[in-house]
Structures are given as structure tokens and as C-alpha cells.
Amino acid sequence: MAEVTVYTTSTCPWCLKLKDFLQDEGIPFDEVNVGLDSAGAKRMVEITGQRSVPVTTIGDQIIIGYDPEGIREILNSSEG
Known part of the structure; x- marks a missing residue:
């Protein structure tokens, strides 16, 4: 399975919903809380060009x- 990383903040309701979905589906993921991790926030902006989460x-x-x-x-496409 491909590596899954989720960029979140503590106050984002959609982030919580996303993490619940991944856990319910049994999908392992790494979480980067961009509100607490400035290097992670910078990496997210470099990857996406934006600051919104998730x-x-x-x-x-x-x-x-x-x-x-x-x-x-x-x-599913990465498993094939």
C-alpha cells in the first residue's frame, strides 16, 4: 500500500472526519499537524501551493x- 500522509490542524472538523474515515477503513497514515509543525506546514505549502487543510x-x-x-x-489503483 502506498504511504499515506494527512496534513491537519487541531481545530479543523474536516481533518477529524478524514482521520476517522482512514481509521474506520483500516488505512494506516502519518499525521502532520501543521499548526504545531512549522516544517510540516512549509512542506505542505511547497507540495500544494496553499495553506488549507486537510x-x-x-x-x-x-x-x-x-x-x-x-x-x-x-x-485501489496503486494495489493493482
Whole structure:
């Protein structure tokens, strides 16, 4: 399975929803709280060109916002 990283903040309700989705689906992920991790925040902006969260990276694919179907689609295509 491709490596999944989720960029979040502590106050973002969509971030919480995304993390709940990933946990419910049994999808392992690394979390970078950009509110607490300035290097992580800089990396997220370099990758996406924006500061809004949540952002999910799956390998070299980027999903901006809460998009469970997009995440499933990328993970399913990377398993094939």
C-alpha cells in the first residue's frame, strides 16, 4: 500500500472526519499537524501551493479537502 500522509490542524472538523474515515477503513497514515509543525506546514505549502487543510498525500498523488472516494480510488489503483 502506498504511504499515506494527512496534513491537519487541531481545530479543523474536516481533518477529524478524514482521520476517522482512514481509521474506520483500516488505512494506516502519518499525521502532520501543521499548526504545531512549522516544517510540516512549509512542506505542505511547497507540495500544494496553499495553506488549507486537510491535505492527503498518497505516494505522489495529492488530495485537497475531504474526499474519501478519491482516496479509495487512488489506493485501489496503486494495489493493482
